[in-house]
Amino acid sequence: xxxxxxxxxxxxxxxxxxxxxxxxxxxxxxxxxxxxxxxxxxxxxxxxxxxxxxxxxxxxxxxxxxxxxxxxxxxxxxxxxxxxxxxxxxxxxxxxxxxxxxxxxxxxxxxxxxxxxxxxxxxxxxxxxxxxxxxxxxxxxxxxxxxxxxxxxxxxxxxxxxxxxxxxxxxxxxxxxxxxxxxxxxxxxxxxxxxxxxxxxxxxxxxxxxxxxxxxxxxxxxxxxxxxxxxxxxxxxxxxxxxxxxxxxxxxxxxxxxxxxxxxxx
Amino acid sequence: xxxxxxxxxxxxxxxxxxxxxxxxxxxxxxxxxxxxxxxxxxxxxxxxxxxxxxxxxxxxxxxxxxxxxxxxxxxxxxxxxxxxxxxxxxxxxxxxxxxxxxxxxxxxxxxxxxxxxxxxxxxxxxxxxxxxxxxxxxxxxxxxxxxxxxxxxxxxxxxxxxxxxxxxxxxxxxxxxxxxxxxxxxxxxxxxxxxxxxxxxxxxxxxxxxxxxxxxxxxxxxxxxxxxxxxxxxxxxxxxxxxxxxxxxxxxxxxxxxxxxxxxxxxxxxxxxxxxxxxxxxxxxxxxxxxxxxxxxxxxxxxxxxxx
Numbered sequence: 001x002x003x004x005x006x007x008x009x010x011x012x013x014x015x016x017x018x019x020x021x022x023x024x025x026x027x028x029x030x031x032x033x034x035x036x037x038x039x040x041x042x043x044x045x046x047x048x049x050x051x052x053x054x055x056x057x058x059x060x061x062x063x064x065x066x067x068x069x070x071x072x073x074x075x076x077x078x079x080x081x082x083x084x085x086x087x088x089x090x091x092x093x094x095x096x097x098x099x100x101x102x103x104x105x106x107x108x109x110x111x112x113x114x115x116x117x118x119x120x121x122x123x124x125x126x127x128x129x130x131x132x133x134x135x136x137x138x139x140x141x142x143x144x145x146x147x148x149x150x151x152x153x154x155x156x157x158x159x160x161x162x163x164x165x166x167x168x169x170x171x172x173x174x175x176x177x178x179x180x181x182x183x184x185x186x187x188x189x190x191x192x193x194x195x196x197x198x199x200x201x202x203x204x205x206x207x208x209x210x211x212x213x214x215x216x217x218x219x220x221x222x223x224x225x226x227x228x229x230x231x232x233x234x235x236x237x238x239x240x241x242x243x244x245x246x247x248x249x250x251x252x253x254x255x256x257x258x259x260x261x262x263x264x265x266x
Numbered sequence: 267x268x269x270x271x272x273x274x275x276x277x278x279x280x281x282x283x284x285x286x287x288x289x290x291x292x293x294x295x296x297x298x299x300x301x302x303x304x305x306x307x308x309x310x311x312x313x314x315x316x317x318x319x320x321x322x323x324x325x326x327x328x329x330x331x332x333x334x335x336x337x338x339x340x341x342x343x344x345x346x347x348x349x350x351x352x353x354x355x356x357x358x359x360x361x362x363x364x365x366x367x368x369x370x371x372x373x374x375x376x377x378x379x380x381x382x383x384x385x386x387x388x389x390x391x392x393x394x395x396x397x398x399x400x401x402x403x404x405x406x407x408x409x410x411x412x413x414x415x416x417x418x419x420x421x422x423x424x425x426x427x428x429x430x431x432x433x434x435x436x437x438x439x440x441x442x443x444x445x446x447x448x449x450x451x452x453x454x455x456x457x458x459x460x461x462x463x464x465x466x467x468x469x470x471x472x473x474x475x476x477x478x479x480x481x482x483x484x485x486x487x488x489x490x491x492x493x494x495x496x497x498x499x500x501x502x503x504x505x506x507x508x509x510x511x512x513x514x515x516x517x518x519x520x521x522x523x524x525x526x527x528x529x530x531x532x533x534x535x536x537x538x539x540x541x542x543x544x545x546x547x548x549x550x551x552x553x554x555x556x557x558x559x560x561x562x563x564x565x566x567x568x569x570x571x572x573x574x
Binding site: 001003004005006043047048049050051052077093221222223224225226227228229230231232233234235247248253 | 294295296297301302304305306307317325326329330331332333334336337338339341343346488489537538539540541542543544
C-alpha cells in the first residue's frame with residue numbers, strides 16, 4: 001500500500017486580491033482527484049506555528065496540476081503565506097475532507113441542464129463554490145455576499161447562468177446580504193449549495209427548510225490535524241427526530257460539506 | 267557479524283510486554299489509528315495507544331476547542347468518545363489487523379466508571395491499559411484524581427484489582443510534587459507511569475476580548491512543553507522502579523532519545539502527528555540510524571543513561 005504524505009508544491013502565483021484576501025496558485029501533482037468543496041492543509045515554514053492551515057480549493061486543474069486557493073490573511077500563519085514569493089515551495093497535504101455531491105439526491109443521475117440550482121456564498125466561503133459552479137450542470141444562479149469588496153465575480157460569470165452580489169456597505173451590488181438577494185429573487189431551486197459564515201448558513205438552512213429544498217452546506221471550524229483524528233473541529237449534527245438526538249461530527253473528515261438538514265446551528 | 271552490520275535493535279520491554287520499538291502515539295492524537303492508516307504503516311509502531319474511552323458515550327466540550335500558541339497548541343476536546351461498547355465493536359477488530367501492540371486509554375469521572383471500562387476490556391485482545399487521571403478538560407474525576415496523592419492511590423488500586431492487563435497510570439503535570447503522585451501510583455500497584463499529560467493554559471481572543479476556547483481553559487501540548495516534561499521524567503525516574511513512558515512535545519528522534527536518556531522506557535508522540543502524520547515512522551528510522559552510527563546494540567542500553 002502506498003501511503004500518502006506531505007508533498008511540496010511550487011508557488012506559481014501569490015498576490016493580493018483585496019488588502020485581506022489573497023490568491024495563491026500552486027503547482028502540484030496531476031490527478032490529485034479533487035472534489036469541489038475539499039480543502040488542503042498548508043504548513044508554515046516557521047516551526048513555532050506547528051498546526052496546518054486548512055485552505056479550501058477554489059479551482060483545480062487536474063491535468064495541468066494546479067490548485068487555485070483564495071485565502072484570508074487572519075493571523076501570523078496566513079501572513080507568512082501572503083509573503084511567500086513566486087517559485088518558492090510550500091508543504092501541503094490533501095485534498096482532504098468530503099466535498100459537494102454533484103449528483104441528484106438519488107445518487108445516480110447528474111444534475112440536468114434544465115434544473116435550477118442555487119449557489120449561495122458569503123465572504124471567504126465563496127472560493128470553494130467556484131470549482132463547484134464549474135462542474136455542476138443546470139441553470140446555476142449564484143448569490144454572493146461580501147462585507148465591502150467582492151472577489152471572483154468575473155470567474156463566476158463565466159460559468160454561471162446568473163450572478164448577483166450584495167455587500168453590507170453597499171459598495172457593490174445591492175446593499176444588504178445574500179438573504180436580501182434571496183428574498184427579492186423569487187427563486188425556486190431544485191437544490192441549494194452554500195458556504196459561508198455560520199449566521200448566513202443558518203438563514204439559508206431556514207429558507208431552504210421552509211420550502212423543502214435539498215441542501216448541501218459547507219462549514220468552517222478551527223482545525224488541528226485536518227484528517228479526522230483530533231476531534232477539535234466538531235459541529236453539532238442531528239441524529240434523530242428528538243431535540244436531544246444529536247452528536248458532534250468532524251468538520252474536517254465527515255465534512256466540511258454536510259447535508260443541509262443534519263447541521264444544527266446554535 | 268560485526269556490530270555495524272547488525273540491524274539496530276529498538277525492542278524494549280514495557281511492564282512485561284515486548285514492544286518492537288519504543289514509539290507510540292499519545293492518546294487522543296491518533297483516534298484508534300484508522301485515520302492514520304492511509305499515511306503510515308501501523309505495523310511499524312511499537313504500540314497503538316487509543317483515544318480515551320469511557321463506559322458510556324461522551325459528547326465533549328463546545329467549540330472552539332483548539333488554539334495555536336507559540337510552539338504549541340491548546341485543546342479542550344473534553345474526551346469526546348463513543349463509549350466502550352462501540353469501541354469494542356468497531357476499534358478493537360480494526361487493530362487486530364495489525365502486528366502491533368494495543369494500549370487502551372481509560373477515561374472516567376469516578377472510580378466506578380473507570381472500573382466498568384476496565385472490566386469490559388478483560389476478555390479483549392488488549393496488551394496494556396493506560397489510566398487517564400490527568401485530563402484537564404473535564405470537570406469531575408479525571409484530573410482531580412491525578413492532582414491528589416490519596417485519590418491517585420485509591421483509583422490506581424481499585425482499577426489494578428479489576429485488570430489482568432498491566433496498568434500504566436497517566437499523570438498530570440499540574441501538581442506541586444509529581445514524584446509524590448508517581449510514588450503513590452507505584453505503591454498502589456501500577457505497572458508503569460505515563461508522563462506528562464497537557465499543562466493547563468488559556469488564550470484570550472483580543473477581537474472579542476474573551477477567552478478563545480469555549481471551555482475557557484485547555485491543555486497545552488507541543489514542543490513548548492518539552493523541557494518541563496523531560497524534567498519531570500528525569501525526576502520521577504530517580505524515585506520509582508516501574509517503567510516510565512515519556513510524553514511531551516516529542517517531534518524528532520532526538521527528542522525521543524532525550525526522554526529515553528532521562529529514564530523513559532518508551533515515548534509517546536502527540537501533537538507532532540498533527541503536523542506530519544508520518545512523523546512516528548521518521549522518528550523510528552532516526553533512532554535506528556543513530557544506533558547504527560553509534561555502534562549501539564540495543565536502545566535498552568540507553569534507558570536512563572543520562573542519570574549515570
